[in-house]
Amino acid sequence: MTTTIAQALNRALDDALAADDRVIVMGEDVGRTGGVFRITDGLRDRHGGDRVVDTPVAESGIAGVGFGMAVAGMRPVIEMQFMGFSYPAFDQIINHVARIRNRSRHRFSAPMVIRIPYGGGIGAAEHHSESAEAIYVHTPGLKVVAPSRPSDAYGLMRSAIDDPDPVVVLEPIRLYRAVKEELADEPEFVNIGIASVENEGRDLSLISYGAMMKECREAVKRLTDDGISTELIDLRTLTPLDTEAVLSSVRKTSRAVLVSEAPRTAGFMSEVSALISERAIFSLSAPVRRVTGWDTVFPLKRSEHLYLPSTDRIVAAARSTVEESV
């Protein structure tokens, strides 16, 4: 069946609720109205209000209660309505969810999923377009995944729910309905920690994840037309990063362009860049380039196009990288 990311996520949650009594879906407006993006549409009708719970407007509470449930044996899947509204839950997520296993020497753990719609491009109000994945990646004890296509959205969500540790699932808002794919009757789980090489190439490694994959796919087409053989890597998981996928690609192509819409400084691509410089620098024939958002607040609707990396910016960076090569 042709499926969007939104539908794939819905199906993953539906299947997980059916497969495992311990799963409970909680968040603001996730029940009756099916979530502001309709990701949980119909789940309350099928699984009941005890398992698909509309909570008060209380992100810290949702995360902290989720923590308690997880420690006591449930598998909560909590939703932060938008990434900007996950910030009030930082104390719970960073200080407790991510740490209880270490603090209790494995006696307790918090196997829970924190669903976070993220990224810009929908002309929304302030706080609705954040791309703060670096903060989650920088939090020891959290796994972080960021699917960019329906099969991965399904498969990573199922794996995240089954994972023994807390997993942040970053859901690319502007791709929810923009990327379609045939989904099998029984879609496969996708292992956390494995990147996907979407397109093989010889001249350049284009590396990204989540929402920016759409522009990257367009860029690959244009670069291929230009005769630049581009390898496209969708990291899919940010923590733990599939370092081998990055390094073997860069060793082959000798060039890397890293794409993320997050602010540049100390963004996730700074980490990937550091990895390449530490472990593949002698394979490089050109400096690593990042195409990112700016170190500014994500702007309002009329300025979005000035902020988000465009296909043009990616293509230009790729061309310069190839031209600058030694």
Place this chain on the structure above:
Amino acid sequence: MRFTGALTSPRMRQILTPSGALVDEAPMDDALASRLYRAMVFARTYDRKSMALQKQGRLATYAPFEGQEAAQAGSAAALEVDDWMVGTYRDAAAMWMQAYPMELLFAGRTGHEHGGRVPEHVNVLPPSITVGGHMVHAVGLAWAERLQGSSRIALTYFGDGATSEGDFHEAMNMAAVQKVGTVFVCQNNGWAISLPTAEQTATETIAEKAIAYGMPGVRVDGNDVFAVYAATREAVGRARSGEGPTLIEAVTYRMGPHTTADDPGRYRSEADREEWVRRDPIERLRVYLSERGRWDEDWQMRIEEQASSEVERAIVLAESLRAPEPEEMFGAMFAEIPPHLAEQLAEAKAAP
């Protein structure tokens, strides 16, 4: 579908009934009542026009406040022009009354950063888009005024949903402990997106939460501009004279969707809404004024025309703002652009 019939609660203060009858002493003269009536007509015109513009794609997502005009106008009217106001995405009517220019309200909604450029001497913060994070700000503002020897106070608006956020507790507690001059105005409009108030809180009212913090809590008919005004005037008086904060619960109803991106048909029945049409905040004041010989069709037409032309003027201004350049994004991050941002700005300007 659950709904608390809060309107009939005996503890809810009402001065002007839905049919326009006075059941208590009017807290204002006819001149002020007429002024508030006119303000509410302006507010509704602004609100309905915004909904229409959003449908045409000229505004980004919009959060309508229809039904809440009295809760906003009645409370804002109790402030001095330089008192602080800290509200939400749904409080444009109150902000406008406290001198936040209508063109800037529109500008923000078109998605232009300039909408946040509050004029000098207007003590209104740009609307809080995060739920609940701003109430503590009103505590700090009022406290600072007191420390600096001023009698300025701060009023903050928030919804029933916001009372579930931890920051609500922290704001209420600190304000009460320090006897800060903050007026907390909860517009309990029955809903937080799809969640009815009865599932937001297990208390029967929002007002009673005040007791736990050691401050007065009052519950008023939020669609009764007299009751809202009277309660706020009292709270403002307490705040200004150093007696501390007050929580006001204005019981009202969100007549429209949560925002233009919302479909209320998924979670509430039209019947609830119909019930509230009868309790319209503007109509009851019209009846009152009419009975006192202060309202007629002519005047109605005149203020509607004035409202339309003011709204048009503001839209034209908002839409004629220069299209944002990259400077708009970079220029207000710090007092001065640091080197790394200057470099990125140059890159943004040269971007293909």
